[in-house]
Amino acid sequence: xxxxxxxxxxxxxxxxxxxxxxxxxxxxxxxxxxxxxxxxxxxxxxxxxxxxxxxxxxxxxxxxxxxxxxxxxxxxxxxxxxxxxxxxxxxxxxxxxxxxxxxxxxxxxxxxxxxxxxxxxxxxxxxxxxxxxxxxxxxxxxxxxxxxxxxxxxxxxxxxxxxxxxxxxxxxxxxxxxxxxxxxxxxxxxxxxxxxxxxxxxxxxxxxxxxxxxxxxxxxxxxxxxxxxxxxxxxxxxxxxxxxxxxxxxxxxxxxxxxxxxxxxxxxxxxxxxxxxxxxxxxxxxxxxxxxxxxxxxxxxxxxxxxxxxxxxxxxxxxxxxxxxxxxxxxxxxxxxxxxxxxxxxxxxxxxxxxxxxxxxxxxxxxxxxxxxxxxxxxxxxxxxxxxxxxxxxxxxxxxxxxxxxxxxxxxxxxxxxxxxxxxxxxxxxxxxxxxxxxxxxxxxxxxxxxxxxxxxxxxxxxxxxxxxxxxxxxxxxxxxxxxxxxxxxxxxxxxxxxxxxxxxxxxxxxxxxxxxxxxxxxxxxxxxxxxxxxxxxxxxxxxxxxxxxxxxxxxxxxxxxxxxxxxxxxxxxxxxxxxxxx
Amino acid sequence: xxxxxxxxxxxxxxxxxxxxxxxxxxxxxxxxxxxxxxxxxxxxxxxxxxxxxxxxxxxxxxxxxxxxxxxxxxxxxxxxxxxxxxxxxxxxxxxxxxxxxxxxxxxxxxxxxxxxxxxxxxxxxxxxxxxxxxxxxxxxxxxxxxxxxxxxxxxxxxxxxxxxxxxxxxxxxxxxxxxxxxxxxxxxxxxxxxxxxxxxxxxxxxxxxxxxxxxxxxxxxxxxxxxxxxxxxxxxxxxxxxxxxxxxxxxxxxxxxxxxxxxxxxxxxxxxxxxxxxxxxxxxxxxxxxxxxxxxxxxxxxxxxxxxxxxxxxxxxxxxxxxxxxxxxxxxxxxxxxxxxxxxxxxxxxxxxxxxxxxxxxxxxxxxxxxxxxxxxxxxxxxxxxxxxxxxxxxx
Numbered sequence: 001x002x003x004x005x006x007x008x009x010x011x012x013x014x015x016x017x018x019x020x021x022x023x024x025x026x027x028x029x030x031x032x033x034x035x036x037x038x039x040x041x042x043x044x045x046x047x048x049x050x051x052x053x054x055x056x057x058x059x060x061x062x063x064x065x066x067x068x069x070x071x072x073x074x075x076x077x078x079x080x081x082x083x084x085x086x087x088x089x090x091x092x093x094x095x096x097x098x099x100x101x102x103x104x105x106x107x108x109x110x111x112x113x114x115x116x117x118x119x120x121x122x123x124x125x126x127x128x129x130x131x132x133x134x135x136x137x138x139x140x141x142x143x144x145x146x147x148x149x150x151x152x153x154x155x156x157x158x159x160x161x162x163x164x165x166x167x168x169x170x171x172x173x174x175x176x177x178x179x180x181x182x183x184x185x186x187x188x189x190x191x192x193x194x195x196x197x198x199x200x201x202x203x204x205x206x207x208x209x210x211x212x213x214x215x216x217x218x219x220x221x222x223x224x225x226x227x228x229x230x231x232x233x234x235x236x237x238x239x240x241x242x243x244x245x246x247x248x249x250x251x252x253x254x255x256x257x258x259x260x261x262x263x264x265x266x267x268x269x270x271x272x273x274x275x276x277x278x279x280x281x282x283x284x285x286x287x288x289x290x291x292x293x294x295x296x297x298x299x300x301x302x303x304x305x306x307x308x309x310x311x312x313x314x315x316x317x318x319x320x321x322x323x324x325x326x327x328x329x330x331x332x333x334x335x336x337x338x339x340x341x342x343x344x345x346x347x348x349x350x351x352x353x354x355x356x357x358x359x360x361x362x363x364x365x366x367x368x369x370x371x372x373x374x375x376x377x378x379x380x381x382x383x384x385x386x387x388x389x390x391x392x393x394x395x396x397x398x399x400x401x402x403x404x405x406x407x408x409x410x411x412x413x414x415x416x417x418x419x420x421x422x423x424x425x426x427x428x429x430x431x432x433x434x435x436x437x438x439x440x441x442x443x444x445x446x447x448x449x450x451x452x453x454x455x456x457x458x459x460x461x462x463x464x465x466x467x468x469x470x471x472x473x474x475x476x477x478x479x480x481x482x483x484x485x486x487x488x489x490x491x492x493x494x495x496x497x498x499x500x501x502x503x504x505x506x507x508x509x510x511x512x513x514x515x516x517x518x519x520x521x522x523x524x525x526x527x528x529x530x531x532x533x534x535x536x537x538x539x540x541x542x543x544x545x546x547x548x549x550x551x552x553x554x555x556x557x558x559x560x561x562x563x564x565x566x567x568x569x570x571x572x573x574x575x576x577x578x579x580x581x582x583x
Numbered sequence: 584x585x586x587x588x589x590x591x592x593x594x595x596x597x598x599x600x601x602x603x604x605x606x607x608x609x610x611x612x613x614x615x616x617x618x619x620x621x622x623x624x625x626x627x628x629x630x631x632x633x634x635x636x637x638x639x640x641x642x643x644x645x646x647x648x649x650x651x652x653x654x655x656x657x658x659x660x661x662x663x664x665x666x667x668x669x670x671x672x673x674x675x676x677x678x679x680x681x682x683x684x685x686x687x688x689x690x691x692x693x694x695x696x697x698x699x700x701x702x703x704x705x706x707x708x709x710x711x712x713x714x715x716x717x718x719x720x721x722x723x724x725x726x727x728x729x730x731x732x733x734x735x736x737x738x739x740x741x742x743x744x745x746x747x748x749x750x751x752x753x754x755x756x757x758x759x760x761x762x763x764x765x766x767x768x769x770x771x772x773x774x775x776x777x778x779x780x781x782x783x784x785x786x787x788x789x790x791x792x793x794x795x796x797x798x799x800x801x802x803x804x805x806x807x808x809x810x811x812x813x814x815x816x817x818x819x820x821x822x823x824x825x826x827x828x829x830x831x832x833x834x835x836x837x838x839x840x841x842x843x844x845x846x847x848x849x850x851x852x853x854x855x856x857x858x859x860x861x862x863x864x865x866x867x868x869x870x871x872x873x874x875x876x877x878x879x880x881x882x883x884x885x886x887x888x889x890x891x892x893x894x895x896x897x898x899x900x901x902x903x904x905x906x907x908x909x910x911x912x913x914x915x916x917x918x919x920x921x922x923x924x925x926x927x928x929x930x931x932x933x934x935x936x937x938x939x940x941x942x943x944x945x946x947x948x949x950x951x952x953x954x955x956x957x958x959x960x961x962x963x964x965x966x967x968x969x970x971x972x973x974x975x976x977x978x979x
Contacts, residue, residue, distance in 0.1 A: 222922025494700035556613035
């Protein structure tokens, strides 16, 4: 087999045993890898509670991982989300996925709860379960000092140990990755870290074909302003989006009460770049180099944490933002949910939080002190507990990222339909609504958006299954990726074939969520977006969303997706994709 | 969806790409709508059902494209024998975005689906071109337009080569005559007179926006660009005002990004992919206006090189080692954008002291001191010269 190793490693933490599965080729052809293959493995256990020892935590690389195909070193991690109760997943960059593949495994599936905190160490074919009791509670920079000699690692920080619902994973040090509370999911298994190092080589069926496909992809990347252009993320990181969101009047400010932050110049990416003159670094095999290292082990925040810890909280101090991001990274918390929860808290208190208070509250959340105990359950739980649910800017319990849905109707619809709660990456509609790729669409209209979002969800799921960086999709399309896939695996594949894989994965996620009780009532947005205007100005009107038009667009989405009027999968829809609705 | 479809049908007609009754354009959100009824709708609906798309365009191009596409398609089928056939233009747009243009023998739903699963267009001789969009009908329109442009460039490039080698075939001559006849009626609108563009220098933002919008529209009116690609910029108050990426040059209202050159803002993230090239051209030439189009004969002649023994043959578009010119206009290699072989690096140095510069297989950049009158005049004159030069080269 080319592209895949043909081996999936299973580890049972109850007794520290492991075994290697060799799936048949048909399974790979149907699910290819990453997100789709992970969903396939999650399905039989999807209705278990997130903290049930039998709930698997699944890591899956893709067929392109550890090959020369550009920006393809990602890995999907999937389980059931402690924060939302939905399918919980994330796509992780770095080098970890590449090393797992080189160690000889397409994926890793962990089950069982260890008797005490432990770590999994994978060194090619050698698997060891290590006692990690001495690492519990360590800040992630200290954790890194212990783990780096073992190779790239994924770990959890003190916030996960303390039960923070939006505890994240950290990767190779104080770098948060993954939303949905995946850190807490690992902690529930008493799993502190997984480190991996491999020396193998992934076989490629057609190296010359892959070189040609890679050239085509790189040419498109170079031709895309948002990537390698003068103001692109290659130079400024994803913080480059900040000024664009300001100019489009869709930067969530003051817990979404406004969509314009007047102090943006004090905190934008240009200010950070000029002040810190960072070094550009990136994931394995990627030329975008979108991370900006500022020399003391820290990174300039990407757009989402930058926006959340500035505009959303009305904070105009870049140093406070950096410190807030650092606390999240050291303690292992999703900065988007952390900031979103603080914004809910601030509105419930009827005041703006001062800079030092932001930092203090983050610390309280991460160690379980004071009001931090309540805030650690996330914005929705806090707001319901304190009888102010209208202040929780969440979808399915996950805090909304900093792209105001009133400024982009496709984004509004995709937040609602996302299978893991509010997520800007499930359909990545800013690509066409804001960044004009592949072409611009009318961001203030729902016209045609149902099918656009459905297709985009499938395309993003396909990208996460391959597993390639989403940013790459701003430049190239699945057409070029299909040529990479064909060259790597030797299996003739088209863009539409890959879309079909993405569609199957997306539909399966709807099935799994439906089994856990999610219905159309969960596919909605907070009332604020239908009742309050954004901050109009600069000749841009930002009215509230029209609830009826939104409902119609959602109904259209259900039809296009093959769901019933309640958003539930159907026998016919499942069968059309080769899925079984009930097993 | 219906409004969007009508918009792009109208643009196809205005651009001379199709006659008014030719496009069959379908768009689908929850329901499928067509711009008109046609016996082919049922078959094309089956194509839509076989793909994950939101729009589908089937259209026979207008002349001269129809004859050109027909000729190249039949040639590709002949060369392919029983295997898969494709037209393989070498212009920059095709290399970067379309890759190649598949051709099938007859209108067959399974064959159309099979080819559109892997490419953006499929050509059916005697029938037309089928293209799709996943985000907007605009994509289908662009792919159709780009395919016409690519075929035009390929036909005339090949004709010149075959003329020199004295191996023109009768069909080629017929298509050439037909194409030239159609061209004469469209290439010099308004009797060849230049448009009356605004006079610079422009000293307020409003005037800058108006001048850029006007220049963009004129570039399309004079067919100096394919579909709507190309870009326009003007330097004012240490800010470069430039058309946005994938914006239509004929409707730039609301699609111009002000890009401060002091590094204080990334708001111009959506600026044209050629932003850096524009900025550097202006810095090196001391001018204020840049116009970039894809005039066909300029593109065709940029790819005309007789150094058959050149070690870089086949890599001309990025590594041409020669200092080539058409008249006083330099021709440089360069890919779109800022990559290692990007035209942002190759073009600006070559344009120092020049009124324009050509990027191999891609297009033409021209400059104006204070406004677009000079830049447009340069663009028009260079393309007119290239057309005349081409005709002379092929003995007309």
